[in-house]
Amino acid sequence: MSDAEMGGGFVAESARHSFSVEDRKRFVADGVRHVGTFSEKEIQADTNLGFLVLKGEGLYITELNLEAGKLVVEGRFQSLVYSEERKTNKRGLWERLAK
Secondary structure (H helix, E strand, C coil), X not given: XXXXXXXXXXXCHHHCCEEEEECCCXXXXXXXXXXXXXXXXXXXXXXXXXXXXXXXXXXXXXXXXXXXXXXEEEEEEEEXXXXXXXXXXXXXXXXXXXX
């Protein structure tokens, strides 16, 4: 029997997530399920292990392959923050339209 069948304490292949940052200028991640909002200052991604918010300057997505779960972003990174819940815009639709 495998660890998965025995209820072993490991992360299933489909739930894996990893990333690397090179010189605060290039971010490469695996295990990305969805990219939500993105701008030159912030990118929000849903990963297998939680929501990830990348913040910086001049951020742009150079590669996105959701079938493979791969995301590559370049720019100048200031922070990488995980949360259990997706960041939402607290203002309602009518407030944003009335602006």
